[in-house]
Amino acid sequence: MRISSILFLLCFAFSLFQAKAQNHQQRSESLDVQHYRFEITINDDNDRIAGKTTILIRFLKAGSEIQLDLDAFDFSSGKGMNVEKVFANSAELKFIQTKKQLLINTGKEINAGETLELTIEYSGVPADGLIIDQNRYGDRTFFGDNWPNRAHFWLPVVDHPSDKATLEFVVKAPGHYKVVSSGKLVEEKKLGNRQKLTHWQENVPLSTKVMVFGAADFVVGNDTVWNQIPVNSWVFKENREKGFHNYRYGTKALEYFSASIGPYSYEKLAHVQSKTRYGGMENAGCIFYNENSAISDKSQEDLFAHEVAHQWFGNSATEENWHHVWLSEGFATYLTHVYNQHFYGEEMFRNGLKKDRARVIGYFHRHPAPIIDTTVTEYIRLLNANSYQKASWFLHMLRHKLGDDVFFAGLRNYYREYQNKTALTSDFRKVMEETSGENLESFFDQWLRQAGHPVIDWSWQQTSDKTIEINIKQTQKQAFFSFPLEVKLDYKNGGSATFRINVSDSTTQQVLQVSGNIRDIELDPEVKLLFEAVK
Ligand SMILES: [Zn+2]
Incomplete structure (x- = not known):
């Protein structure tokens, strides 16, 4: 095919669609994804994945176009996703792929408030988002790593935290893999030909940034149930002992934040050793930790507390x-x-x-x-x-x-x-x-x-047996801050007293009543203010 005829076909294809892509605001006002069912087939021969995604979409405005995020196949890298077919109610729909999006024409106008279920069949090698890589022991692993908006490198989605949806991952993989994802395990079965199907379902709506699955030769342990929530740890088989030891904090933060903030939102909590590019990635109910977390001699408790806290704030x-x-x-x-x-x-x-x-x-x-x-x-x-x-x-x-x-x-x-x-x-x-x-x-x-923080230059002098004078100056180039500053006065003969000074101007002069000679003064003794002291 010559270039001119390709151009003609492209122009024709685009004429089926709006001239201009929607921005985030326009799209979020026109559609709302309710549910994703991601069927993904992975293999041990190459990094190609085959995907079949069924999406339930509610139209917020009448329309006939759906704009999803999906990274298209790129000839120069050989990576990206090639959409083969889009259909709804067994009728094929017209679509085009741009570099980063999949534009679908529904063929007829859908009224506001109506839903449409459509299915997208596609395949390709993910350029990002799904990390397919050997772990430290040379074993092949697959880990979704979507933050911030990298889900569209391997999944057709509205790749923005504002559009939350429930989801299923149905993963077909060679039989040696154990597959973990968010939600409840619906089914795990052998398919013949040494293949296995694992089906997870999350009934709580999530943002795409925390919708993932992981597949590796895991061992699963530390099984426990807290308040009817199953909790366990998934580590590489070589790290069974150290990993289960390092991941022993499984329920501690869950219990603490449930008591201090409110009920946990998800069906289970899995702590997973992974190949995430981050120290930890808070995927909903299925937290991915860096590979070293299961072998390090350093305590992983802060990391666990941070990622578990995200289940309340960030995920829910x-x-x-x-x-x-x-x-x-x-x-x-x-x-x-x-x-x-x-x-x-x-x-x-x-x-x-x-x-x-x-x-x-x-x-x-x-x-x-x-x-x-x-x-x-x-x-x-x-x-x-x-x-x-x-x-x-x-x-x-x-x-x-x-x-x-x-x-x-x-x-x-x-x-x-x-x-x-x-x-x-x-x-x-x-x-x-x-x-x-x-x-x-x-x-x-x-x-x-406002950028910055108070940068405080200060001095003090004892003006009498009963008084001291403190001068506080905000020296930052940015606007002045308004804040309470605590100062601790240490007396020469022992003992101390703490005062609070309200600062809001460039300079503040305060006379404090004291009961003796002051040896030294400490600003912010209880670590309550974000500030910088001029040395
Ligand atoms: Zn974080």
Whole structure:
């Protein structure tokens, strides 16, 4: 076929579809995926997967087009997905593939409120999203690794956290693989020809970022049931002993966060040794940990607490848009500190916060940006000290502003309201305002939407036996912050006293009444403020 006739056919094909692709907003207003059934066949000869995905879509607006995300086959790399057939009610539908999308014409207008079930048959070698690689023992493994929006490299989906759907993974694999995914195991059966089918079903809606399966020569252990939730560990067969030992925290964080936040959302909790590119990936009810986690001599407890905390925040109450990812990472980071505070005490808690504070300050000097940074378009770049440590510090300061009881009641209310849904920062703020009865707008804005932190230059002098004077100056180039600063005064003859100074201007001068000579003053002795002191 000559190039001109290809062009003609392409033009003809496009004429069946709207001239312009929808943006995220337009698409989310026109359709809502209800359910995915992913049938995937994997093999031991090559990295090609065969997929058959059945999608139940509800139309929010009348229309005849469906725009899904799917990475198309690319001749130069030999990777990508080639769609062979799309059909609904056994009638074939017209479709075209662009580089990143699959556009389907339903053939007739579907009314708003109606649903359509369509099936897509496709195959190819995933360029990303499904990691097909040998583990450290040379065994072949398959691990979905979708964060942030890498599901479309191997699955036809609406690859955005705002569109949650229930799902099934039906994986056909050579019989030696054990396959794990979210939800309940529906069926595991031999197919003949040494093949095996494993069918998992998740009845709680998830975002695509946490919809995966893993296949490897796993051994499964640490089986337990907590509060009717099955919990177990999946590790490579060579790591049976060390892996089960390292993964022994299976239920500890589950119990703790269930008690302190609210009921766990999913049917089970599997802890899985994997090839995820991340330290851990919080896939819903089926957490993937890095390969070394099952062999390391270092405690994996923080990692476990972080990923388990995500089951509440990130997976169940999900950020509706990427720029609000702090609602996921900031929460998991802070709740890990809170977990450590509960189980291991104040010193460990404060040391963790101090370490994070140093990271936030260091990061700011390299990348001066706010936590909610709408200039970021490459979402992987949102995995930074702002989304994690600074957002964790934001929650820590919010806790001190509101007090423990109100703060944790607010978290519970937020979870209750947005469980299995999606939320924006404004939704979280609204819940915290309703819980506390306080207007939190300026507090949220200065810490989440303004770059930087207070950089404090300070001095003090004893002005009499009964008074000292403290001068505090905010020296950052960015806008001034408004915050309470605690200062601890140590007396020369022993003893100490702590005062709180409200700072909101560039300079604050405060005279404090004392009862003797002061030896030294410490700012923020209880690690409650994100700030930097001028040396
Ligand atoms: Zn995380």
